[in-house]
Amino acid sequence: MSERLECSVAEDLIPLYIGEDVSAGTALWLEQHLADCVRCRSVLDETGGVRSELVLPEPRSSEQSLEWELIQKYRGRNRARGWMMVLTFLLLLLLPALTLALTLTQ
Numbered sequence: 001m002s003e004r005l006e007c008s009v010a011e012d013l014i015p016l017y018i019g020e021d022v023s024a025g026t027a028l029w030l031e032q033h034l035a036d037c038v039r040c041r042s043v044l045d046e047t048g049g050v051r052s053e054l055v056l057p058e059p060r061s062s063e064q065s066l067e068w069e070l071i072q073k074y075r076g077r078n079r080a081r082g083w084m085m086v087l088t089f090l091l092l093l094l095l096p097a098l099t100l101a102l103t104l105t106q
């Protein structure tokens with residue numbers, strides 16, 4: 001991978017890395033990249049700063065706003081996936097019960 005591409009991938013991954021939403025292999029790759037890339041380390045520092053300010057209702061700058069959006073979007077996606085799992089689980093639980101109830105009433 002070219003250095004530039006690595007950096008853009010690393011920058012995309014940093015918010016997820018901070019939120020511990022990356023796999024172990026991805027985290028390892030990112031840590032290795034951060035170890036010898038000053039630019040991405042500074043991005044990590046900046047993003048880390050944004051994360052500690054997440055309790056604030058409004059992000060301060062447009063750059064932070066983008067990070068904020070990314071984090072919110074990712075969290076939202078995760079939450080939706082969680083609900084889908086709950087619904088699937090409930091359906092799997094309810095279906096045999098419903099089938100049984102229908103057989104019994106007939």
Ligand SMILES: [Zn+2]
Binds near residue numbers: 006033037040
């Ligand atoms: Zn880099």
